[in-house]
Amino acid sequence: MTEKGDFPFWSYEDLALLLSALLPCYVGALMITRLSGATSKGVQTLILQSSLYALLLTALYLLVAWRYRKPFWRSLGWVKPVRGAWWSVVGGPLLAVSVSLLGALLRAPSPPDPVKELITGRASLLIVMLFAVALGPIYEELFFRGFLFPLLAKSFGPIAGILLSALPFALLHGPQNQWAWQQITMVGIAGAAFGFVRYRTGSTAASTILHGCFNLTQFVAFLALRGYN
Secondary structure: OOOOOOOOOOOHHHHHHHHHOHHHHHHHHHHHHHHHOOOOHHHHHHHHHHHHHHHHHHHHHHHHHHHOOOOHHHHOOOOOOOOOHHHHHHHHHHHHHHHHHHHHHHOOOOOOOOOHHHOOOHHHHHHHHHHHHHHHHHHHHHHHHHHHHHHHHHHHOHHHHHHHHHHHHHHHOOHHHOOOHHHHHHHHHHHHHHHHHHHHHOOHHHHHHHHHHHHHHHHHHHHHHHOOO
16 A cells, blocks of 8 residues: 555655764764763663664654654554554564574574673563564654655655665664674565555554564564573
8 A cells, every 4th residue: 555645745855864863863872872871781782772763763753743844653654543453463473483484594693682681680671672672663663664665665666665665774783683694684574574564554553563573572582592581
């Protein structure tokens, strides 16, 4: 399903403006991380990512709601009721298992994740899970499937839009996976699946649910392998 009319109302000029905000937002996130006084690498990573996402989301909000005077959530495809929500709930675990099997075939390495290493008790478990299953997917889906995908799909068609928006999404996760091509490929495939759901349902909320359930499945598998209870 694709939106009709003049949607999206933003342009590549707006994309350039958002990209130009990356460096200031990153510097701001670094300052927030330093001011937090955190010494653990995992805590620093979590604060840095959360701060960066929050600052970029603010920039995106200003772009949509302030520059164009349009409703922010609805403009980025966060529609209600969420079409395809139950398929997204079921599809998340299936996608996670499929991607994991592909990783086994590709002999993907398992680089240490400093954020997951933060889990030392129930409180830290809930904090990391909140970021991995809820906050992270919301931020990422609003950027990649809510803002970027419609722009690319309008220019190059939905299939190209799905693939092109999955590429920067995969590269975003490169550093935490030590730039292993197998891991980046797996993330890219997952990103393409998120984009496909966004396209078919017309809902960024649906792709966010799929993304969150995908991450939740991987998170539960991680805990099971570590023997956490």
